[in-house]
Amino acid sequence: MNMDQPLLKATKIDKIFPGVVALDKVDFTLKAGEVHALLGENGAGKSTLIKCLTGAYHRDGGDILLNGETISPRDTLDAQGLGIGTVYQEVNLLGNLTVAENMMIGRQPKKWGMVQTKQMNRQTKEILNQYGLDIDVAQLLSTYSVAIQQIIAIARAVDLSGKVLILDEPTASLDAKEVQMLFGVIRKLKQKNIGIIFISHFLDQVFEISDTITVLRNGRLIESVTTVDISSIDLVTMMLGYELGEETKLKEHDGVERETLVEFCNFGHKQLIEPFYLAIGKGEVVGFAGLLGSGRTETAETLFGVTPHDSGSATFKNENINLSSPRAAIANGFGFCPEDRKTDGIIADLSVRENIILALQAQRGWANPLPKSEQDEICKKYIKALDIRPTDAEKPIRLLSGGNQQKVILARWLATNPEFLILDEPTRGIDVGAHAEIIRLIENLCEDGMSLLVISSELDELVAYSHRIIVVRDHEHIAELVGSEITTNNIVEAIAADLNVDNGQYELKGVIS
Numbered sequence: 001m002n003m004d005q006p007l008l009k010a011t012k013i014d015k016i017f018p019g020v021v022a023l024d025k026v027d028f029t030l031k032a033g034e035v036h037a038l039l040g041e042n043g044a045g046k047s048t049l050i051k052c053l054t055g056a057y058h059r060d061g062g063d064i065l066l067n068g069e070t071i072s073p074r075d076t077l078d079a080q081g082l083g084i085g086t087v088y089q090e091v092n093l094l095g096n097l098t099v100a101e102n103m104m105i106g107r108q109p110k111k112w113g114m115v116q117t118k119q120m121n122r123q124t125k126e127i128l129n130q131y132g133l134d135i136d137v138a139q140l141l142s143t144y145s146v147a148i149q150q151i152i153a154i155a156r157a158v159d160l161s162g163k164v165l166i167l168d169e170p171t172a173s174l175d176a177k178e179v180q181m182l183f184g185v186i187r188k189l190k191q192k193n194i195g196i197i198f199i200s201h202f203l204d205q206v207f208e209i210s211d212t213i214t215v216l217r218n219g220r221l222i223e224s225v226t227t228v229d230i231s232s233i234d235l236v237t238m239m240l241g242y243e244l245g246e247e248t249k250l251k252e253h254d255g256v257e258r259e260t261l262v263e264f265c266n267f268g269h270k271q272l273i274e275p276f277y278l279a280i281g282k283g284e285v286v287g288f289a290g291l292l293g294s295g296r297t298e299t300a301e302t303l304f305g306v307t308p309h310d311s312g313s314a315t316f317k318n319e320n321i322n323l324s325s326p327r328a329a330i331a332n333g334f335g336f337c338p339e340d341r342k343t344d345g346i347i348a349d350l351s352v353r354e355n356i357i358l359a360l361q362a363q364r365g366w367a368n369p370l371p372k373s374e375q376d377e378i379c380k381k382y383i384k385a386l387d388i389r390p391t392d393a394e395k396p397i398r399l400l401s402g403g404n405q406q407k408v409i410l411a412r413w414l415a416t417n418p419e420f421l422i423l424d425e426p427t428r429g430i431d432v433g434a435h436a437e438i439i440r441l442i443e444n445l446c447e448d449g450m451s452l453l454v455i456s457s458e459l460d461e462l463v464a465y466s467h468r469i470i471v472v473r474d475h476e477h478i479a480e481l482v483g484s485e486i487t488t489n490n491i492v493e494a495i496a497a498d499l500n501v502d503n504g505q506y507e508l509k510g511v512i513s
Contacts, residue, residue: 005068007032007195008053008084008164014061015048015219020390022048025062026221028214030164032193035186037206037227039199040216040239043389043401046199049216050166054079054086066163083163087153087170095142100124102141103156127155131185147178151185158194165189166197171205172428183209203232215239258284260318261451262420264303267312272298274476275311280420280451285442287466288455289491295475296455297339300422303453304336305329316420330363335413339424339455341402345409348398352388353379355397355408360415382411387437406438421445424455439465459488471495 008030015023023045030036040046051057053064055073064071066082073079076086093102100117101108103124109116124137131151141149150170157165167186171179186196186209200206206213207227215222215238222238230238258281268275273295280286288296301307303314305325314321321332329336338344346355357375364370370378379393386407390400397408406426413421423442427435442452442465456462462469469486471479471494479494481487 006030006065007034007067009065010049010053010062011065012062013049013052013059013064015045015052015057016060022219023052023059024219026216026219027224028053028221029224030195030197031212032195033190034212035190035196035198035210037198037200037210037213038216039206039213039235040222041403043218043404044216044239045219046216047168048219050086050168050197050199053164054084054166080157080160083161084166085157085161085164086166086168087150087157088168093141093149093153093156095140097141098139099128099135099137099141099144099152102152103127103137103159127159128152131155131188145178146173147181150174150182154185154189158189162194164195164197166199168199169201170198171200171202179205203235207232217241258282261316263315265312265314267302267309267314269298269302269307269310272307272475273302276477278470278477280453281467282419282451283446283449284467285446285452285454285465287462287469288453288472289459289462289469289495290472291495294472294495295477296472297424298475299472299477300336300424300453300455303329304334304422306336327362330359330416333417333419335359335416335418335421337406337409337413337421337423337426339428341405341409346397346405349396351394352383352397352400352408353393356382356393356411356415359412363416378415379411382414386411386441403435410438410441418450420451420453422453422455425457426454427456427458427461459491462491463488 006029008028010026010028012025012027013023014021014025026045026049028038028049038046038049048057052059053073055075055078064073066084071082073082073084079085094105097105100121100123104120109119109123121137128135128137128151131154133148133151133155135144135148141152144152154165154167154170170182174182183205186198189196198206198210210227212224213227213230213235214224215235217239260279261282261284263279265277266275267278276299278286288299290296298307302309303323305323305328308324314323316332322328323332323334326336342348347358350358353375356379357370360378361370376393382388383391383393388400388404388407388411397405400408410423410426426438426442439461442454446452446465454462454466463486466486467482469481469491470477471481471491473495481490481494
């Protein structure tokens with residue numbers, strides 16, 4: 001291969017859907033041994049470009065060259081044969097098969113029509129040893145962590161393809177140590193001159209691992225730059241087309257006393273969260289911070305009755321209330337947007353409309369169905385208010401981007417007119433544009449008098465909009481920050497107190513989840 005010529009070059013790629021120009025003469029160049037980050041808001045055209053490169057979509061214009069030769073992959077299998085492999089955020093392997101069976105599926109070594117299991121296991125072990133994995137390949141894939149499964153998926157993709165590797169949100173479900181494990185694998189692949197396209201919403205990871213960044217916006221190429229030549233502020237501005245400005249400014253913690261809306265006394269659940277006291281005022285935002293597994297989500301699920309509390313009591317507007325189930329919580333004016341929107345939030349095959357009206361219909365009772373005209377009116381209202389794209393309320397929600405799915409879940413609960421709303425990681429895994437919109441929504445809801453409990457791994461974000469911050473550690477609420485105490489440094493110090501962890505800013509930022 002001529003090292004001076006690009007490994008992969010796409011020029012003037014067009015893709016048009018009915019009424020939408022998804023890609024408008026987009027150029028993209030990938031060199032051998034390069035990690036090239038592909039960034040942009042949800043709907044910018046990233047996924048469409050990848051699908052054109054891998055044959056999942058037939059492009060409407062432009063050329064793709066691999067090692068200087070024009071290619072037109074008919075489908076993803078054809079693209080694999082040409083040397084282009086893809087690994088997605090959600091590992092698309094089979095957990096009920098062994099590691100070796102997953103690695104060799106469709107190409108198992110056979111003799112007299114019988115699979116040679118020992119040979120298959122040996123070959124798989126040799127492949128994985130190149131990635132620093134020394135595991136029992138005869139075990140079911142499901143017995144290993146998501147990080148190990150990702151590396152196995154990468155090893156399989158490289159073994160099948162071996163020229164271009166596309167990683168679509170590979171770190172979304174990984175903790176800090178697992179991210180570094182994956183990055184070690186990526187660096188080894190670079191040394192083998194494999195070109196890597198890296199798609200991620202985590203900009204700190206982009207700056208750490210990528211050599212080049214290409215930004216798309218509204219289906220157009222904005223710019224391709226060397227990573228060392230751009231600042232994070234300039235990158236965000238490029239992605240959005242405007243500066244975040246007021247969206248991330250520090251709010252004033254004025255110490256205003258608010259009328260208590262909801263109060264939890266000695267509230268908890270054995271082995272999940274130690275009994276705690278929590279009072280939230282009308283129009284107040286209380287942020288929750290802590291390490292992975294600290295008890296933040298367990299607190300939220302106990303408050304909402306997903307896991308019924310086994311100690312304590314709750315009052316709402318000074319009246320005792322029952323929180324034994326989500327149905328009871330909804331009846332008392334609570335709403336809950338869960339952390340895992342795909343598993344616990346959306347119903348993928350239902351339409352946007354059906355997902356939006358779900359909680360309101362449950363609140364009214366299934367014997368009292370919402371008229372279709374009322375459903376349409378509600379959907380129209382929130383699609384416009386939250387800028388949900390595309391605006392087609394009958395479109396299956398699974399076809400929407402992550403950020404727009406998150407907005408639909410928010411719309412579902414806003415339609416019930418809750419007085420107390422719990423948001424668990426509302427901005428996780430969405431692009432910076434939707435991120436800014438959701439932060440603005442939180443602030444607007446607060447100004448309108450709604451009370452919110454927000455769990456987030458983004459400390460700067462919590463500092464920006466929280467009136468108080470509760471720090472959770474080892475399934476216990478261990479600190480409360482108010483007023484001028486609300487700073488990222490104070491949160492980190494509270495989390496790290498008495499823990500044997502590295503206090504460096506990057507390392508801690510990586511493990512707060």
